[in-house]
Amino acid sequence: MSTPQTPPPARPHQADLHVAGVDASGERVVVFRLAHGVDPVRALRGLGWVSEGVRDIDTVTDRGHELTLVYAVRPAAAGDAPAAEVAVPTDPSLVRAPGEDVHPYQRAAAYGLVHSDRGVLLTQLSETTNAAGRWTLPGGGIDAGESPLQALHREVWEESGQDIEDAEVLDIHTQHWIGRAPSGRLEDFHAVRIVFTALCPRPTDPVVYDVGGSTAAVRWVDPADLGRYRITRSFAPHLEAWLRP
Incomplete structure (x- = not known):
């Protein structure tokens, strides 16, 4: 048996x-x-x-x-490009067990491009994630009953200890792929990322309060120095446009 x-x-x-x-x-x-x-x-x-x-x-x-x-x-007008079909990528290193089920999972999350007179807030992903060591914007999944704005305030505080104001929706990006969650679960993952811009009027030395979670480190970064950081593929292509006056 x-x-x-x-x-x-x-x-x-x-x-x-x-x-x-x-x-x-x-x-x-x-x-x-x-x-x-x-x-x-x-x-x-x-x-x-x-x-x-x-x-x-x-x-x-x-x-x-x-x-x-x-x-x-x-x-839509005659000259507008039609909606393009996009293939769903699979993580290159993925190894599937025979007969293993793929679990669809759609995740809405809120992230913040947080500005202050000390720079832009970046967080570094921990070993609990699939992109350990890379830098990203503070944020994360929207909990049951939360609005995206409530999730943004909570996540920024948990990951940096900073209070923010004047948050406004900046952009929405989606990503769809097949890979493994940190738990090992094989997922058909659909990420819906709601990105806000926000101000931190009284910046302090940032501290990660969500110890043991997805954030290993946090810091204020001069926008001119962003090129020195390995930003996640989710946000790297967009930061320059988002920071443009």
Whole structure:
């Protein structure tokens, strides 16, 4: 008789994600649920709308935990490129056991591009992650019942001990791949990252309070020195544009 395998640990609750498009008159012209693995901008384009940037994030908790990503949109014109199909990558080092199940997991998270007179706040990923040693923006998963803004304030405090103000939605990026979670669970992972810009008016020497979590170190970095840091692939291509005056 074969020995039963221990089931992989379950992931925490995640919000039900939706997308809304608002036209120039302020009317919501399109609303849909964001399916697993789908990029909201490509989905809007497939429905005949072109995104002109993130407008807001709506949070509803009285009938479940719902987050709606609100985009400014315009009707697609003849010269606009169609929505492109994108293949789902697999981690190059991934080794799958015969018959191993792949678990879909969609994770909404909030991150902050935090400015102060001491620089920009960066956190270094710990050995509990799959990108140990790389640097990223402070942030993390949105807990059940939280708004993205509440999650941002909590995560920045846990990872740096800093209080922030004037947070505004800057951008939303999605990423979809197949790989292993730190627990060893094989996942079809859909990351939805809501990025804010925020101000820290009274910066202090940063301290990691979430000891044993995903953050190994934290520091203020002069924007001119960002090129010396190994930034995660999630944010490295975008930082220059985000920091441009």
